[in-house]
Amino acid sequence: MINNDKIIKNYCNSLTEYSRNRTREVFIGNIPLGGNNPIRIQSMTTTDTMNTKATVEQTIRMVDAGCEYVRITAPSKSEAQNLELIKKELRKCGYNVPLIADIHFTPNAAEIAARIVEKVRINPGNYADRKKFENLEFNNNEYEIELERIREKFTPLVKICKEYGTAMRIGTNHGSLSDRIMSRYGDTPLGMVESALEFVRICEELSYYNIVLSMKSSNPQVMVQAYRLLIIKMKEEKMNYPLHLGVTEAGGGEDGRIKSALGIGALLEDGIGDTIRVSLTEDPEFESPIAILLANRYKNRQNHLPIKPIENIPIDPFFFVKRDTTEVEGIGGHNVIRVISDFGFRSLKTFSDLADIGYFYDELTDKWNMNEMASDYIYLGQNSSPFDLPNGLKIIQDFEIWKKFKENIKSYPLLNINEFSDFNGNCEQTIFINLNYNEFDEKVIEKLKLYPSSILVIGTQNLHGLAEMRRFYFDLLIKNISNPVILKRSYNNVNLEEIRLFASTDLGGLIIEGFGDGVWVEIENLNNSEIDSSNSKVYVKKYIKINESKEKIINRMLFGILQAARARISKTEYIACPSCGRTLFDLQETTEKIRKRTEHLKGVKIAIMGCIVNGPGEMADADYGYVGSGIDKITLYKGKEIIKRNISASGAVDSLIEIIKEDNNWIEPS
Numbered sequence: 001m002i003n004n005d006k007i008i009k010n011y012c013n014s015l016t017e018y019s020r021n022r023t024r025e026v027f028i029g030n031i032p033l034g035g036n037n038p039i040r041i042q043s044m045t046t047t048d049t050m051n052t053k054a055t056v057e058q059t060i061r062m063v064d065a066g067c068e069y070v071r072i073t074a075p076s077k078s079e080a081q082n083l084e085l086i087k088k089e090l091r092k093c094g095y096n097v098p099l100i101a102d103i104h105f106t107p108n109a110a111e112i113a114a115r116i117v118e119k120v121r122i123n124p125g126n127y128a129d130r131k132k133f134e135n136l137e138f139n140n141n142e143y144e145i146e147l148e149r150i151r152e153k154f155t156p157l158v159k160i161c162k163e164y165g166t167a168m169r170i171g172t173n174h175g176s177l178s179d180r181i182m183s184r185y186g187d188t189p190l191g192m193v194e195s196a197l198e199f200v201r202i203c204e205e206l207s208y209y210n211i212v213l214s215m216k217s218s219n220p221q222v223m224v225q226a227y228r229l230l231i232i233k234m235k236e237e238k239m240n241y242p243l244h245l246g247v248t249e250a251g252g253g254e255d256g257r258i259k260s261a262l263g264i265g266a267l268l269e270d271g272i273g274d275t276i277r278v279s280l281t282e283d284p285e286f287e288s289p290i291a292i293l294l295a296n297r298y299k300n301r302q303n304h305l306p307i308k309p310i311e312n313i314p315i316d317p318f319f320f321v322k323r324d325t326t327e328v329e330g331i332g333g334h335n336v337i338r339v340i341s342d343f344g345f346r347s348l349k350t351f352s353d354l355a356d357i358g359y360f361y362d363e364l365t366d367k368w369n370m371n372e373m374a375s376d377y378i379y380l381g382q383n384s385s386p387f388d389l390p391n392g393l394k395i396i397q398d399f400e401i402w403k404k405f406k407e408n409i410k411s412y413p414l415l416n417i418n419e420f421s422d423f424n425g426n427c428e429q430t431i432f433i434n435l436n437y438n439e440f441d442e443k444v445i446e447k448l449k450l451y452p453s454s455i456l457v458i459g460t461q462n463l464h465g466l467a468e469m470r471r472f473y474f475d476l477l478i479k480n481i482s483n484p485v486i487l488k489r490s491y492n493n494v495n496l497e498e499i500r501l502f503a504s505t506d507l508g509g510l511i512i513e514g515f516g517d518g519v520w521v522e523i524e525n526l527n528n529s530e531i532d533s534s535n536s537k538v539y540v541k542k543y544i545k546i547n548e549s550k551e552k553i554i555n556r557m558l559f560g561i562l563q564a565a566r567a568r569i570s571k572t573e574y575i576a577c578p579s580c581g582r583t584l585f586d587l588q589e590t591t592e593k594i595r596k597r598t599e600h601l602k603g604v605k606i607a608i609m610g611c612i613v614n615g616p617g618e619m620a621d622a623d624y625g626y627v628g629s630g631i632d633k634i635t636l637y638k639g640k641e642i643i644k645r646n647i648s649a650s651g652a653v654d655s656l657i658e659i660i661k662e663d664n665n666w667i668e669p670s
């Protein structure tokens with residue numbers, strides 16, 4: 001844990017005034033990255049690199065969807081060599097997109113590719129090592145010998161890159177740190193940073209600076225902490241290389257988008273990041289429109305309303321600590337983060353309306369049942385309910401309405417700041433107070449002391465909303481105010497893609513900082529259509545039913561954000577790689593198959609990987625792993641331990657379920 005104000009202050013330009021972190025400009029072919037350039041969009045092919053036609057066609061679709069750099073895997077010398085043909089065919093079709101060779105384990109493939117493509121990506125965890133996944137001990141001398149061995153293996157590639165003007169990404173993955181790094185730092189953000197910097201130092205010794213860095217993890221919190229730490233460490237060593245942002249193995253569909261937006265968005269909010277890849281377990285042409293939406297949010301961000309600057313930050317941005325709060329009505333204290341459903345724009349009419357937020361009325365038993373995603377509070381605004389609500393669902397109403405009905409129904413009032421100023425009710429009454437940072441003054445602070453059972457509903461109208469709400473958080477900490485806080489964001493005229501990405505960033509980015517005891521999203525006009533792509537072609541799957549109600553969409557999304565932030569687990573978690581030319585089975589189909597059989601297993605984490613490069617390490621974070629290990633061959637893991645090796649893909653899902661059963665983590669679907 002780093003706990004030094006001077007260091008803490010320095011991971012971005014400002015926590016209150018948006019500006020992009022200025023990095024060194026690096027040319028990837030003819031498209032420069034970093035410096036004053038816009039946030040670049042990139043993605044990776046999933047085809048077999050030896051299949052030139054399929055790779056060229058897929059690359060073209062990706063470029064048409066807005067992708068500015070295309071990465072292609074080169075697992076061995078023959079794939080590396082075939083990049084030449086792919087490049088030639090693309091140029092023939094008029095596509096000059098810079099290509100990036102993705103390398104794991106094979107320096108000789110990297111050395112071929114570096115002469116052909118515009119950039120090579122190496123993974124410092126496995127470039128010169130075949131990882132043994134053992135707990136090895138390295139004393140100082142042995143560590144130095146290892147570094148010398150790496151220098152010898154890595155130097156030829158650096159020299160080729162220098163000679164050919166090829167750029168290089170040194171891309172650390174949380175799951176595949178080398179045994180050497182693990183021995184000294186463990187699988188920590190600091191280990192991730194050191195893993196990359198060992199290689200950067202070698203580059204600099206050889207006067208090679210055409211470098212981009214990344215720190216990926218499937219856990220957005222770890223990923224955000226690692227990037228921040230990387231910036232600090234780079235500053236200490238007078239480096240300022242551009243950063244490639246991504247959440248690895250994010251999965252697909254809604255969950256993949258939420259997880260990616262949470263990690264990538266949290267960094268973009270602070271002006272960090274020069275290029276992004278949203279990796280989804282979907283065809284890669286679906287990735288760029290999402291990445292573009294995320295990046296475009298920051299185009300005019302510097303025009304935001306001013307936020308009071310802060311000198312000393314009262315949190316450690318490299319270490320998660322949840323804000324200490326007093327429990328009020330099941331909110332705050334040690335409770336999970338609560339979900340508030342907004343029915344302010346929709347009157348409740350029948351029992352079935354509540355199915356959208358996880359409550360199901362059973363006529364036979366005259367009882368309510370709830371699922372894992374049942375919201376905790378319902379906001380009825382100016383309305384009341386025509387029927388009794390389930391016991392577990394608490395009601396919030398606007399103050400004026402609450403006063404009228406308080407004798408008849410149990411509910412809690414929501415007061416605006418003026419109503420709170422005039423309020424002189426019972427000091428034990430639980431009240432919700434809607435306010436933003438500009439309304440939070442000494443008078444409010446004094447009055448809060450009289451009403452310890454008040455819950456703050458914090459919103460913002462600032463374009464730089466996360467920063468303003470975080471500034472509020474800092475003041476609450478500095479002033480020792482422990483009332484629970486509901487994070488509320490209001491959006492207007494958004495579509496389904498935007499709302500997922502924006503809310504995941506705006507709420508998730510604060511939750512991973514330790515802020516928030518509840519989440520609430522209000523949307524005035526939700527456009528139930530999929531992405532409005534500014535590109536000439538639209539490649540977006542309709543994975544969500546358009547006829548779902550706004551309340552249902554928001555409810556599922558809020559639970560998804562809490563799951564991605566690891567703040568409240570309500571479903572099975574899939575750590576699924578996006579697949580690439582190394583994948584030897586149909587990853588999308590298999591992920592779907594596994595999902596169908598296991599999605600009722602709340603809290604179980606299943607990793608589904610096309611190959612082993614990020615396998616066991618990433619599975620430090622998963623309970624079970626399903627990993628490709630040859631053509632139609634699967635290896636199954638429990639944690640990092642191999643349980644079945646190289647079994648036929650045809651029965652592998654059944655075997656996975658057997659392992660879960662033997663481990664007593666199986667329940668029958670209801």
Ligand code: SF4
Pocket residue numbers: 577578579580581582583609610611612613614
């Ligand atoms: S884990 Fe998946 S995306 Fe990563 S290299 Fe293996 S197959 Fe490709």
